[in-house]
Amino acid sequence: MIQLRPYEPRDADTIISWIGDEVAFRKWCADRYETYPITGDDMNRQYNTADHDRFFPMTAYDENGIVGHLILRYTDEEKHILRFGFIIIDGKKRGRGVGRQMLISAIRYAFECLGAEKITLGVFENNSSAYRCYRSVGFREIETDKAEYYHFYDEEWKCLEMELWRTS
DSSP states (O other): OOEEEEOOGGGHHHHHHTOOSHHHHHHHHTTSSSSSSOOHHHHHHHHHTSOTTTEEEEEEEETTEEEEEEEEEEOSTTSOEEEEEEEEEOGGGTTTTHHHHHHHHHHHIIIIISOOSEEEEEEETTOHHHHHHHHHTTOEEEOOSSOEEEEETTEEEEEEEEEEEOOO
């Protein structure tokens, strides 16, 4: 069974070890880190500068240890909208429902504990496995006024926006 707990600085080295190459790195963080590769210290520095009243890094684990990671952060002043980001699972666990279970736990936490009304996330159009996972837990793609694109070397990656609303 997958459970969530607050991220601890000692988790960083394990989490970044799951990033196989620069393509996977950019799919994970877009442009939130300037250089590749990063170290656990880089990750911890980034998290330490966040507003801890609005930013919640979480670690997913099972009986064998850490299996995933994501952040939840409020994007509005009223604290009704949370955005999921930096979503990653151990590559050895892919295809076993671990990502789906982690997301279900995070969604429950967001709605029941943090009082969110809506959860949003962005996923690159070329990350079909993540897109399918997000759809499987209820996220729906939404149209935006202006599409967001990221440039990775000579490629242009479109970011798809997704959302999930609390149901009464």
